[in-house]
Amino acid sequence: xxxxxxxxxxxxxxxxxxxxxxxxxxxxxxxxxxxxxxxxxxxxxxxxxxxxxxxxxxxxxxxxxxxxxxxxxxxxxxxxxxxxxxxxxxxxxxxxxxxxxxxxxxxxxxxxxxxxxxxxxxxxxxxxxxxxxxxxxxxxxxxxxxxxxxxxxxxxxxxxxxxxxxxxxxxxxxxxxxxxxxxxxxxxxxxxxxxxxxxxxxxxxxxxxxxxxxxxxxxxxxxxxxxxxxxxxxxxxxxxxxxxxxxxxxxxxxxxxxxxxxxxxxxxxxxxxxxxxxxxxxxx
Numbered sequence: 001x002x003x004x005x006x007x008x009x010x011x012x013x014x015x016x017x018x019x020x021x022x023x024x025x026x027x028x029x030x031x032x033x034x035x036x037x038x039x040x041x042x043x044x045x046x047x048x049x050x051x052x053x054x055x056x057x058x059x060x061x062x063x064x065x066x067x068x069x070x071x072x073x074x075x076x077x078x079x080x081x082x083x084x085x086x087x088x089x090x091x092x093x094x095x096x097x098x099x100x101x102x103x104x105x106x107x108x109x110x111x112x113x114x115x116x117x118x119x120x121x122x123x124x125x126x127x128x129x130x131x132x133x134x135x136x137x138x139x140x141x142x143x144x145x146x147x148x149x150x151x152x153x154x155x156x157x158x159x160x161x162x163x164x165x166x167x168x169x170x171x172x173x174x175x176x177x178x179x180x181x182x183x184x185x186x187x188x189x190x191x192x193x194x195x196x197x198x199x200x201x202x203x204x205x206x207x208x209x210x211x212x213x214x215x216x217x218x219x220x221x222x223x224x225x226x227x228x229x230x231x232x233x234x235x236x237x238x239x240x241x242x243x244x245x246x247x248x249x250x251x252x253x254x255x256x257x258x259x260x261x262x263x264x265x266x267x268x269x270x271x272x273x274x275x276x277x278x279x280x281x282x283x284x
Contacts, residue, residue, distance in 0.1 A: 008046065012093035013102030015042040026092055049109050051282040057116055063107040071103045072096075113275060120274040125266045133262050134255050141253040144210065148246040149221050150186060150203040153196040155238035163195075163238075172232050172239040179229055179241065186229060186243050195238070207248065217242055 018041040019027045023034055030038060052058065079085040089095055094102075134141065154172045157163040162171075175189055190203025198205055205213070210222055214235035224230050224244035233240050 009098050010102040010105050011042060011046060013099060013106075014046050014049075015039065016092045016094070018042040018045060028091055047284075048279060049105065051284065052109050052112050052279065053105075055112065055282055058108070058112050061108055061111050061115065063104055063111060067107050068100060068103050071107065072100060075099070116278050117271045117275050120271045121267075123267075123270045123274075125263050125270070129266055130259055130262045131255065133266060134258055141258050143248075143251050143253065145250050146207045146209050146248040147221055147224075147244050148248070149205040149208050149213070150190060150243040150245055151196065151198065151205060151217065152186070152190045152194040152203055152241040153198075153238055154193070155195045168239055169232070172241060176232055176241055183227075183229055186241075203243070216240075 015027055015038055019025060019030055019034075019038040022038055022041060023030060025034075027035060027038055076082075076085050079088060086096070089099060152172070152175055154168045154175075155163055156165050156168050158165070161167060171193075175193060178189065179186060187202030187204075191199050193199075194203050196203070208218075208221070211218060213221065214237065216233040216235050217240050220230040220233045220240070220242045221244055224242070226244060226247045228244055230242045230244075233242065
């Protein structure tokens with residue numbers, strides 16, 4: 001690693017960003033070959049950002065202190081306290097001053113790029129372009145059958161008497177018997193007894209297609225009629241009771257209905273192309 005590389009104040013931040021983008025880990029957790037790749041990407045990103053900051057379009061772009069403070073507060077908020085925040089900065093070769101400086105640079109680069117791609121907003125996305133995209137990606141506009149699924153989970157964990165396999169089965173059976181008498185209590189009982197985070201939503205899993213859930217739960221769900229509750233099924237998580245609240249039949253989204261989405265996709269594509277071409281045109 002060259003001395004000049006390390007002497008750039010913003011480089012630790014750019015290297016951290018590159019490591020997270022490439023590997024989802026900070027630099028100090030990377031293997032040597034991963035770290036080398038992160039170094040290379042960081043250097044390329046620094047060079048590109050430097051060209052952007054020297055471009056005529058950067059003239060007059062000022063980043064306010066408020067924007068930097070918001071960015072700093074957002075990062076600090078990921079840590080339980082100031083000590084943990086400062087420790088994480090130090091582990092990545094940063095301190096609060098260099099982080100603030102790096103955020104200012106990043107905010108300015110982003111503002112310049114937004115100013116540049118705004119020119120692409122005038123580009124016309126006509127009906128022919130939209131129709132071509134629709135027919136070229138037709139399969140993506142076909143929705144399979146989906147079901148609004150709810151469940152109650154009693155997990156199996158032999159380390160806890162209440163969740164031993166036999167006791168968990170007794171508990172789910174008691175809930176099944178209550179629901180057989182009063183099926184409208186499903187969401188209330190899920191909120192009280194389910195051992196899945198979905199309990200916070202009355203057991204609601206959401207709209208699902210075939211194959212998205214554990215195989216036994218999936219099979220139970222897709223054997224039910226709308227409004228039906230299935231019998232007890234077991235997955236690797238534990239015992240489940242499944243409610244199929246609604247069934248959404250297969251459908252093909254029409255061109256008319258898909259048009260706003262397609263227009264946004266094509267406009268984003270134009271913006272990205274314009275951004276890449278502009279960066280490529282900058283002098284080294």
